[in-house]
Amino acid sequence: MLKQLLLKTVAIAAMVACSSxxxxxxxxxxxxxxxxxxxxxxxxxxxxxxxxxxxxxxxxEKYTGKYQFKLVTIDDESSxxxxxxxxxxxxxxxxxxxxxxxxxxxxxPASATAHDLGIPYITASAIAKGLTDRGFDNFFRITNFAGxxxxxxxxxxMLDKRVGVDxxxxxxxxxxxxxxxxxxxxxxxxxLGMTVHMHGFAGGTTQFxxxxxxxxxxxxxxxxxxxxxxxxxIAILRAAKLLKPDIKAIVAGWGxxxxxxxxxxxxxxxxxxxxxxxxxxxxxxxxxAKMFAQQFQQVYGHLPDYxxxxxxxxxxxxxxxxxxxADSGELTSQRIEQALYKTDQQTLLGQVKLDAAGDNPHxxxxxxxxxxxxxxxxxxxxxxxxxxxxxxxxx
Amino acid sequence: xxxxTLQALFTGILFGAFYALIALGLxxxxxxxxxxxxxxxxxxxxxxxxxxxxxxxxGWNPLAALPVALIIVSACAAVIYLLxxxxxxxxxxxxxxxxxxxxxxxxxxxxxxxTGNVQGTGWNWAHQPVxxxxxxxxxxxxxxxxxxxGLVLVVLLYFWLNHTWYGRAVRAVSSSPDAAKLMGVNxxxxxxxxxxxxxxxxxxxxxxxxxxxxxxxxxxESLTITAFIITxxxxxxxxxxxxxxxxxIGIIEAxxxxxxxxxxxxxxxxxxxxLVLLVFPSGLSGLxxxxxxxxxx
Numbered sequence: 001m002l003k004q005l006l007l008k009t010v011a012i013a014a015m016v017a018c019s020s021x022x023x024x025x026x027x028x029x030x031x032x033x034x035x036x037x038x039x040x041x042x043x044x045x046x047x048x049x050x051x052x053x054x055x056x057x058x059x060x061e062k063y064t065g066k067y068q069f070k071l072v073t074i075d076d077e078s079s080x081x082x083x084x085x086x087x088x089x090x091x092x093x094x095x096x097x098x099x100x101x102x103x104x105x106x107x108x109p110a111s112a113t114a115h116d117l118g119i120p121y122i123t124a125s126a127i128a129k130g131l132t133d134r135g136f137d138n139f140f141r142i143t144n145f146a147g148x149x150x151x152x153x154x155x156x157x158m159l160d161k162r163v164g165v166d167x168x169x170x171x172x173x174x175x176x177x178x179x180x181x182x183x184x185x186x187x188x189x190x191x192l193g194m195t196v197h198m199h200g201f202a203g204g205t206t207q208f209x210x211x212x213x214x215x216x217x218x219x220x221x222x223x224x225x226x227x228x229x230x231x232x233x234i235a236i237l238r239a240a241k242l243l244k245p246d247i248k249a250i251v252a253g254w255g256x257x258x259x260x261x262x263x264x265x266x267x268x269x270x271x272x273x274x275x276x277x278x279x280x281x282x283x284x285x286x287x288x289a290k291m292f293a294q295q296f297q298q299v300y301g302h303l304p305d306y307x308x309x310x311x312x313x314x315x316x317x318x319x320x321x322x323x324x325x326a327d328s329g330e331l332t333s334q335r336i337e338q339a340l341y342k343t344d345q346q347t348l349l350g351q352v353k354l355d356a357a358g359d360n361p362h363x364x365x366x367x368x369x370x371x372x373x374x375x376x377x378x379x380x381x382x383x384x385x386x387x388x389x390x391x392x393x394x395x
Numbered sequence: 396x397x398x399x400t401l402q403a404l405f406t407g408i409l410f411g412a413f414y415a416l417i418a419l420g421l422x423x424x425x426x427x428x429x430x431x432x433x434x435x436x437x438x439x440x441x442x443x444x445x446x447x448x449x450x451x452x453x454g455w456n457p458l459a460a461l462p463v464a465l466i467i468v469s470a471c472a473a474v475i476y477l478l479x480x481x482x483x484x485x486x487x488x489x490x491x492x493x494x495x496x497x498x499x500x501x502x503x504x505x506x507x508x509x510t511g512n513v514q515g516t517g518w519n520w521a522h523q524p525v526x527x528x529x530x531x532x533x534x535x536x537x538x539x540x541x542x543x544x545g546l547v548l549v550v551l552l553y554f555w556l557n558h559t560w561y562g563r564a565v566r567a568v569s570s571s572p573d574a575a576k577l578m579g580v581n582x583x584x585x586x587x588x589x590x591x592x593x594x595x596x597x598x599x600x601x602x603x604x605x606x607x608x609x610x611x612x613x614x615x616e617s618l619t620i621t622a623f624i625i626t627x628x629x630x631x632x633x634x635x636x637x638x639x640x641x642x643x644i645g646i647i648e649a650x651x652x653x654x655x656x657x658x659x660x661x662x663x664x665x666x667x668x669x670l671v672l673l674v675f676p677s678g679l680s681g682l683x684x685x686x687x688x689x690x691x692x
Binding site: 207218 | 398399402410510513514519533535538608609611614648649657658660
């Protein structure tokens with residue numbers, strides 16, 4: 001009995017020693033992230049952060065004994081100035097790369113600071129056009145406004161085939177990203193021979209009765225396209241529901257085809273479509289995505305949403321680039337950037353192949369439509385979870 | 396075009412009256428104490444979030460939040476007064492800095508308590524249409540309610556200031572605190588009363604705001620700016636000027652959207668504001684005084 005106990009103790013001690021030795025050989029690599037964990041964009045920041053943490057945990061499991069990734073997180077409080085300061089702090093803590101960030105107005109200055117400090121930066125949540133025109137070789141992004149515009153126009157083209165669309169009124173928030181998206185939608189629709197009426201409004205506008213009435217009486221559009229933000233959508237839809245213009249559908253930009261909007265403004269959202277990558281309840285079609293969702297749910301107790309993917313996908317790509325650089329024996333910014341430029345793979349956000357500017361021209365958003373208590377993907381038809389319901393308006 | 400213009404005028408009047416409601420509390424305190432309470436927008440927002448809590452947690456109608464919101468918001472207004480009243484030198488300037496700081500604190504308290512999500516009422520009646528003039532004029536019930544509340548409170552406040560002892564005391568303190576003291580008026584108590592009434596007005600504005608549109612924590616700042624512009628446009632402490640100023644801004648914004656472009660909406664309000672101040676530096680009350688003088692001669 002005593003002998004058996006002694007043997008067991010020796011065996012456990014040997015195992016501990018071996019694993020300690022393995023851990024000692026692991027190279028610890030720090031990855032930084034700044035997220036709006038508090039402030040006005042806290043919901044988005046916390047959602048992304050779950051995806052980032054999951055990607056790091058997954059990598060630590062995959063590369064056990066070889067590399068150990070340590071995530072350094074700083075809350076940028078939804079403020080561009082604090083994001084810049086966060087990047088400086090991350091640099092002082094020797095991170096080899098930065099992932100995450102939310103919003104073009106925050107990612108812009110933060111990534112410029114990362115450029116000055118020579119740190120590679122990747123994001124999926126900053127779509128403004130100018131960000132990849134700066135000539136930075138350290139900046140990479142998975143999503144862009146062109147992918148959103150492509151989706152809105154693709155949806156309108158689909159409507160054109162079904163019910164005929166000649167005229168589109170575009171109501172857009174004059175904020176940089178939404179204005180760029182509106183212009184891109186306008187030029188694409190004009191190329192299709194449609195008549196487009198543009199109506200910009202200042203962010204924070206709360207009364208749209210006069211504008212919707214003008215659209216109803218003067219524009220007489222078939223479709224209302226609305227690249228804006230949450231409070232704009234609610235005010236516009238309330239005014240539209242009041243004045244009931246004779247339109248066939250409403251399609252919005254980001255922030256509309258979300259669970260929150262479906263739950264909190266259900267009556268107002270019915271039939272309205274917006275850009276969104278995932279249906280609700282989430283339905284993944286391919287096996288690897290299903291496995292990802294299952295594992296994520298086991299850890300976090302809920303299914304992943306689009307924010308999770310916006311954190312997970314760029315972080316995973318960045319880690320793969322870091323591993324390639326580390327495997328070559330030269331873990332430098334240049335090596336990581338070179339590896340990222342070679343990225344060409346299918347991800348949970350579609351194909352990612354980064355061009356010379358660090359952008360992903362293959363990115364195409366999807367369109368989700370509020371249908372009862374669900375959000376169904378209705379465009380592209382190849383990945384649709386349900387057919388589109390027309391007329392796509394809440395009255 | 397006539398149909399569009401009529402709808403724009405109708406919308407402009409409703410929003411103008413609501414703008415006046417937003418500005419009323421600020422104008423009262425400004426008129427009494429020469430203090431611009433830069434936390435006034437946050438007080439309105441606080442009332443809106445209390446209504447949201449009543450609706451989302453208890454499932455009650457936002458209007459049911461009125462008694463509780465009145466107590467909380469008026470208490471906050473009283474605290475702001477107590478802090479402002481401790482300023483001994485340069486009260487006009489130092490109170491600006493103090494109330495600006497309080498506005499930041501209130502915004503962050505709201506943000507921490509209710510998060511940064513966009514919130515709006517699910518009260519169906521609020522979004523049902525009011526259709527007038529044979530289907531030419533449209534508005535939501537909540538917009539009509541907000542506009543009518545604004546008009547009624549302007550009239551009540553005007554009546555209170557001109558026809559009650561306390562109202563006259565407020566005006567006396569605003570004209571000359573020392574003379575008011577000689578007449579047996581306690582300036583501190585009168586100033587506190589002004590702040591409390593401003594809190595009451597902010598509560599009505601907040602609940603009307605939550606019923607008619609969406610709220611987010613940064614909204615307080617733009618409410619204060621709107622209130623400030625109308626107060627200055629009206630002329631110092633002029634209650635009737637507040638109503639006229641609010642209506643002018645509401646109408647000019649709606650007409651700009653209809654006749655010109657929605658992009659120029661905010662600009663049109665600011666141009667009107669600057670033009671009025673350029674011609675009548677004491678605001679619309681100066682204009683009204685000039686008209687009265689002309690009438691007499």
